[in-house]
Amino acid sequence: MGKISEVKLYGTWSGSPSPTKRVEIALKLKGIPYEFIEEDLSKKSDMLLQYNPVHKKVPVLVHNGKPMAESHIILEYIDEHWKQAPRLLPEDPYERTKVRFWAKFYDQKFSYIKLVMSEGEEKTKAIAEFIENICILEEGFKRDFPGKSPFFHGENPGFLDLVMGSSACSYRVIEEIIGVKLIDPETHPLFYSWVTAMVNHSVVMKTLPTHEFMVNCIINYREKLLRSQK
Ligand SMILES: N[C@@H](CCC(=O)N[C@@H](CS)C(=O)NCC(=O)O)C(=O)O
Structure with a gap:
């Protein structure tokens, strides 16, 4: 039996428009269950600093323990890993x-x-x-x-x-x-x-x-x- 995916999204649940929302919408569109971990950006967690030591920003997606940062890159990963509809990027x-x-x-x-x-x-x-x-x-x-x-x-x-x-x-x-x-x-x-x-x-x-x-x-x-x- 295949390994069950563990998907964690580190993000900010603020009332402002934010790149975290891009990833949340993508996961929901594809029906991928995930755990949301809210970051306080005025007091960044050790996990966030460990997962995104370069930019120290959210969103960070952690898939089966593997972290990735930058919303464009995360969206591409989601589409390449979970190939089910809706596809996020065109075929061509x-x-x-x-x-x-x-x-x-x-x-x-x-x-x-x-x-x-x-x-x-x-x-x-x-x-x-x-x-x-x-x-x-x-x-x-x-x-x-x-x-x-x-x-x-x-x-x-x-x-x-x-x-x-x-x-x-x-x-x-x-x-x-x-x-x-x-x-x-x-x-x-x-x-x-x-x-x-x-x-x-x-x-x-x-x-x-x-x-x-x-x-x-x-x-x-x-x-x-x-x-x-x-
Ligand atoms: N280029 C990044 C931008 C991410 C970004 O600006 N995140 C903000 C929250 S909306 C952040 O973490 N800010 C914390 C900081 O700048 O210290 C992406 O697309 O993921």
Whole structure:
């Protein structure tokens, strides 16, 4: 009989958009049972430091005692090890490059923390950059994923949906906190229909905290950070 898999996820259960959610959604989509271990990032556990000595960050997935870090790498591992549907990455190598390209672009360009934490001129600049990058994504969707709907991978969310969705699904939370509209269905129709499908997906809905909870958590986090800077 095959060995039963032991899967542990070290993550942060915060009310903020976080890469841990990408891994949680992937495990749930594939029906992989796992134990969630919550890390207090202000007091990192010895286990986390041992498992991720380079970056000292969550998420860390430990599969049968073998640790791995970095959410993109963990998602790829999950898809390669548990090959059951839904597949997270496309079969075709060229299609995979597109998905990886945009996932990297998203992580490099989008900072929700910057939007929430900045003020004055810096905030205006962060908002303009955010909207400019949404427009670049909109063009990218058209060029690289024509006819893919409602998700980049078709009927189920895949790698790029999870990388982007873990934070993009909270855009309304950010809009409410900063008092500025970021996503316009008229100007960003593809992004808008994609993000709406993500927000309404049953697994995503169950995994992400509610709107009110996130608003409170992010406001508290911002106040705590501002107090510590005084
Ligand atoms: N590139 C990493 C980013 C992970 C990350 O930023 N994790 C944050 C929590 S959302 C963290 O552990 N921060 C603790 C720290 O920076 O000390 C990934 O995709 O997994």
